[in-house]
Amino acid sequence: MASSTYGRLPDPLQQRSFGRRRAVCPHPECAVGVAMSLRQQRQVHPTASSNLIVTTDGLVVYEQLWTCDLCHRATVELVGLVNQAATSLEKASESWRRQVWPEPLPRKLSEDVPELVRSLFTDASKAENAGSYRLAGVGYRAAVEEICKDQGATKYTLYDKITELAERGLPQDVVDAMHEARVVGNDSIHHNLEYAADEIADLAKLIEEAAQILYVQPAERKRMAQARRARSEAAKTSK
Ligand SMILES: [Zn+2]
Known part of the structure; x- marks a missing residue:
């Protein structure tokens, strides 16, 4: 405190x-x-x-x-x-x-997440805080599309990109979160459908969880392995 x-x-x-x-x-x-x-x-x-x-x-x-x-x-x-x-x-x-x-702060993804994904996600969150839920839906979809590209998806549509990554063994939780963002984004931009505040908040949390699995957990495992190696090297040289 x-x-x-x-x-x-x-x-x-x-x-x-x-x-x-x-x-x-x-x-x-x-x-x-x-x-x-x-x-x-x-x-x-x-x-x-x-x-x-x-x-x-x-x-x-x-x-x-x-x-x-x-x-x-x-x-x-x-x-x-x-x-x-x-x-x-x-x-x-x-x-x-x-x-x-206090004035609501925008949501932020971990520094382990690629910069373009992070900035799209934060911009979407600013729209969410301002009550512009359609724009937030479009923004969160854009963040997911960028995650797909970063993960190596090459297909043209977002649906095909997600399917491509799913076939390559992306965890089912992440695939489901991506499809959720795709549907909300499409409804927002093409069908003029505005989602409620809690639905957009749930979507943001799904993307946070997906980013955790795809970027944060692997980065943490890498940092822990590096720390173990460093300790091991230090132990060897001190003998
Ligand atoms: Zn408190």
Whole structure:
């Protein structure tokens, strides 16, 4: 845990909680899967002073203050409900949820992944953070196409590239993740179909897992083998 108190809440707030959920802490110094506690919630639209109880579009927006159970840093989110009857969070299903503070950081792949794949993936993630899910879908597909080229696929279409790599023994998990990205990307660019936030987030995680298998794990094995060799050489020369 960082020694800085930046972003921490004053103590009294940490005593109260009226909702919890599992999430990855958005603060980069913490960034682990933890429990988050809801500390405060207020309706910001329509405003409390307004005579209208429900707006004509039926939109009700809440601002929520969450804290990480591990580092106690705060996260502010806006939650939108588009149900006419949505006068309380308990009664309505949530339509969208957006992190407003800290500003969401783009996803990043490991340094072991080729640079062009990494930059396409991060650009797609920026589109995802901005709520441009169609563009994010297209971007994640482009990152997968680049992985295929890097892995030596030569066929013209992405479908054929993935099949080519599958025939060469690419792990089934990776093949499935690539096809998922291909379908989402095609729907986004050709069929004007916009996927939901959680579907795009799931796709990003699939690509992260594929990159882990294809690039990070082999690089780690190589580093460990090098370290073993270096120790072995050192042991020999010291005798
Ligand atoms: Zn945290």
